[in-house]
Amino acid sequence: AQTVTQSQPEMSVQEAETVTLSCTYDTSESNYYLFWYKQPPSRQMILVIRQEAYKQQNATENRFSVNFQKAAKSFSLKISDSQLGDTAMYFCALRGFGNEKLTFGTGTRLTIIP
Amino acid sequence: GAVVSQHPSRVICKSGTSVKIECRSLDFQATTMFWYRQFPKQSLMLMATSNEGSKATYEQGVEKDKFLINHASLTLSTLTVTSAHPEDSSFYICSASLFAGQGKDYGYTFGSGTRLTVV
Numbered sequence: 001a002q003t004v005t006q007s008q009p010e011m012s013v014q015e016a017e018t019v020t021l022s023c024t025y026d027t028s029e030s031n032y033y034l035f036w037y038k039q040p041p042s043r044q045m046i047l048v049i050r051q052e053a054y055k056q057q058n059a060t061e062n063r064f065s066v067n068f069q070k071a072a073k074s075f076s077l078k079i080s081d082s083q084l085g086d087t088a089m090y091f092c093a094l095r096g097f098g099n100e101k102l103t104f105g106t107g108t109r110l111t112i113i114p
Numbered sequence: 115g116a117v118v119s120q121h122p123s124r125v126i127c128k129s130g131t132s133v134k135i136e137c138r139s140l141d142f143q144a145t146t147m148f149w150y151r152q153f154p155k156q157s158l159m160l161m162a163t164s165n166e167g168s169k170a171t172y173e174q175g176v177e178k179d180k181f182l183i184n185h186a187s188l189t190l191s192t193l194t195v196t197s198a199h200p201e202d203s204s205f206y207i208c209s210a211s212l213f214a215g216q217g218k219d220y221g222y223t224f225g226s227g228t229r230l231t232v233v
Contacts, residue, residue: 042226043152043205043207043226043227044224044226044227045158045207045209045224047221047222050221089155091157091158100146100148100163100211101148101160101163102148102160102209102222104157104158105157106156106157107156107157109155
């Protein structure tokens, strides 16, 4: 069974600051994919960033980067130069290599303060 | 590209009636579709996985007879909430798996969701 844990239910940060969202996971598979999804007030799920477990290099997408620690089963998301539009619910998710199902964490509600 | 159109976005129905939610893949073929339920301020809970041309696979605890899923074509999957009751009120989201097969990229695209209110 796969599990994803997000231990920060809510966070807030001043605009332009950097914030890190935590995520830990558990899986018995040696190869898998990790995702961060954003769900703004519109409730549309938006992919923020994706990491393949077999790649050692941390994924980056503009202001978003991850710190992937495979041995520790940790996958944190760093948002740099935070913007008001980053206010949303953020979900960490895991998918096994041979299984299309996504397992979601409980989410972190992030508020960017002007 | 890879857009899933979900309708309706909002629906209010009377208790005891049935409601159908549609998800259409607009520019790709959705072999696999996932249906989620999301309660306010909570995460997405997978209800079932549907594959084109075969019966849906339901997660444990999900009533198959209440939540009917049909995936008759590669571009359309539907969720019908039968004999709806107020406790079925929720936000329902569909998601399509974009790629399949070993060694290929894995991604998903999500519908915009349906807010169901049963009165």
